[in-house]
Amino acid sequence: MTLHITRDLLLEIWDHGERTYPEENAGLILGTFNGDERRVRKLLPMENKSHSESRHNRYLIYPEDMMAGEQEAERLTLEILGVFHSHPDHPAEPSEFDRQWALPWYSYLITSVDQGKALESRSWRLKDDRTQMIEEVLQVQIDLDTSAKNHKLMTHKEKNR
Amino acid sequence: MNSIRIPTPLRPYTDNLKEVEVDASNVGEALDVLTDRYPNLRPHLFDENGNLRAYVNIFVQQEDVRNLRGQATPLTGNDRLMIVPSIAGGKIIKSGR
Numbered sequence: 681m682t683l684h685i686t687r688d689l690l691l692e693i694w695d696h697g698e699r700t701y702p703e704e705n706a707g708l709i710l711g712t713f714n715g716d717e718r719r720v721r722k723l724l725p726m727e728n729k730s731h732s733e734s735r736h737n738r739y740l741i742y743p744e745d746m747m748a749g750e751q752e753a754e755r756l757t758l759e760i761l762g763v764f765h766s767h768p769d770h771p772a773e774p775s776e777f778d779r780q781w782a783l784p785w786y787s788y789l790i791t792s793v794d795q796g797k798a799l800e801s802r803s804w805r806l807k808d809d810r811t812q813m814i815e816e817v818l819q820v821q822i823d824l825d826t827s828a829k830n831h832k833l834m835t836h837k838e839k840n841r
Numbered sequence: 842m843n844s845i846r847i848p849t850p851l852r853p854y855t856d857n858l859k860e861v862e863v864d865a866s867n868v869g870e871a872l873d874v875l876t877d878r879y880p881n882l883r884p885h886l887f888d889e890n891g892n893l894r895a896y897v898n899i900f901v902q903q904e905d906v907r908n909l910r911g912q913a914t915p916l917t918g919n920d921r922l923m924i925v926p927s928i929a930g931g932k933i934i935k936s937g938r
Binding site: 704706730734737738739740741742743746747750759760763765767768770774775776777778781782783784785786788809810 | 898932
């Protein structure tokens with residue numbers, strides 16, 4: 681089980697998580713798959729529809745937004761591979777609430793955002809019997825356009841030291 | 842015949858079918874027919890008490906059945922049902938806020 685993502689797209693998730701801090705962010709991961717190998721092609725950030733007083737520790741995407749996401753995926757001939765969301769000041773590990781609400785098959789990419797700075801992303805899938813979330817490999821791809829992106833990533837990492 | 846559109850994450854339980862045809866007179870019956878045919882799908886649609894899981898939303902002709910008559914919503918025989926998940930999660934505990 682591997683989720684392949686470019687550094688650019690991962691940075692997009694980190695930037696989104698930092699912008700929405702201290703609230704949780706969320707969005708859909710679009711891409712292609714071949715068996716258990718998945719490649720992220722596009723992200724669809726979604727508005728967190730949870731009540732404002734609970735957005736710091738939960739996220740909600742309405743079914744209407746999911747339908748719109750599915751239509752966008754269809755238009756791009758991609759699939760919804762899963763969901764990304766942030767855990768402000770909390771590890772990038774699924775909570776019990778994450779597990780209860782998880783759908784099978786989807787990849788759940790969680791980013792830990794500590795004091796407003798994205799620290800780490802890890803990806804998880806629900807076990808078939810729904811008892812636990814299993815971590816999958818998050819493979820970050822080197823982009824072709826190296827120098828500018830490397831600089832951006834280094835800058836980002838340095839910011840987080 | 843009514844049809845049910847299956848979302849991607851549930852297709853592994855329906856032999857990867859995107860649409861499943863069901864002969865049923867209402868939404869609840871359609872879901873029973875579906876899960877009788879694909880029993881491994883049932884735990885992902887219904888909880889241990891037989892209630893639809895919170896993330897499962899059923900639309901008939903683009904209308905959420907919660908705004909109609911729920912699982913008693915009648916079907917014409919030519920309706921298209923869609924299973925649309927709502928997505929939620931979050932750290933919930935130990936937030937310190």
